[in-house]
Amino acid sequence: MARAHAPEAPAAPTLAAAGHGGAIEPVYVWDLIVRLTHWAIVLSMIVLVFTGVDIARPFLHGASGKAGFTTGYVRIIHFYAAMVFSLAVFARVIWMFLGPRRSGWRQFVPVSRRRQRDLIGTFLFYIMLRPTPPPAIGHNALAGLTYVAVFGLYVVMILTGFAMYSVSAYTSYMSSWQVLLPLFHGAQGARWLHHVVMWLLLGFVVHHVASALLTSRVEKNGTLDSIFSGYKFLPRDRKPDDE
Ligand code: HEM
Ligand code: HEM
Secondary structure, three states: OOOOOOOOOOOOOOOHHHHHOOOOEEEEEOHHHHHHHHHHHHHHHHHHHHHHHHOOOOOOOOOOOOOOHHHHHHHHHHHHHHHHHHHHHHHHHHHHHHHHHHHHHHHHHOOOOHHHHHHHHHHHHHHOOOOOOOOOOOOOHHHHHHHEEEEEEEHHHHHHHHHHHHOOOOHHHHHHHHHHHHOOOOHHHHHHHHHHHHHHHHHHHHHHHHHHHHHHHHHOOOHHHHHHEEEEEEEOOOOOOOO
């Protein structure tokens, strides 16, 4: 298993600020690969949504009303962003099997008894039937399971995208992605799915940012900052990771 090199820990907030009775300490939870792939996916998705909506219904014509080659450039930008997106998703999936424990697939699939119990506890917290969520060091059980679905949606975007790309790739080797077309009942089916899944992903993003803000506020452990710095602030007497 690879060992992540942790950067210097930021100064811990005061105990009063963190809202914990006992002592707290900085804990390195997200290594560089997890953070880099997260932000590469976020930034490329912003470009993909903007350019994708223009491909579906062009609005970037300018005042003259003449389209020129605008949509052509928009498609090129979409394809470059698509490469960044696909490579970042691919790298993150590989890292789930080669990276350190807290980046691993067990953070996503609830195979342990404790994660299965925490799944229900976290759900009760989200629907306000529990005042605090079960404590978690890495992803909480419900967030982890949601990310499995999100990575599934990423894969659908990549497969439908490459299937559509193959249609205009003519004689280049990229035309070999045509093998994917029957999976989606042709290019039009791929296009429909590509478009619908974009809206599902955008729905997730709204919920994701809202719940990152909520858990950060309630748990007062720096969850929101952790995806930038890599560190959360956790009680010294916390339970160890569930493996
Ligand atoms: C989250 C990521 C992505 C989003 C949000 C997104 C969004 C979109 C949208 C909204 C469209 C227009 C569909 C329509 O006509 O109704 C589109 C078209 C397209 N996308 Fe994506 N896309 C993403 C990733 C990808 C990837 C990874 C590829 C891989 C090459 C790709 C390739 C394409 C192609 C080939 C088209 C059709 C272009 C055309 O017909 O001119 N997209 N995308
Ligand atoms: C396109 C937008 C976004 C998408 C698709 C997205 C998706 C994800 C995914 C899949 C993970 C799991 C990371 C992994 O283990 O590889 C994650 C973690 C995380 N994201 Fe995002 N994210 C987005 C935007 C944001 C933004 C804008 C913020 C904060 C301002 C944010 C905060 C976080 C935090 C704090 C975590 C780690 C904590 C946890 O949920 O377990 N994300 N995100």
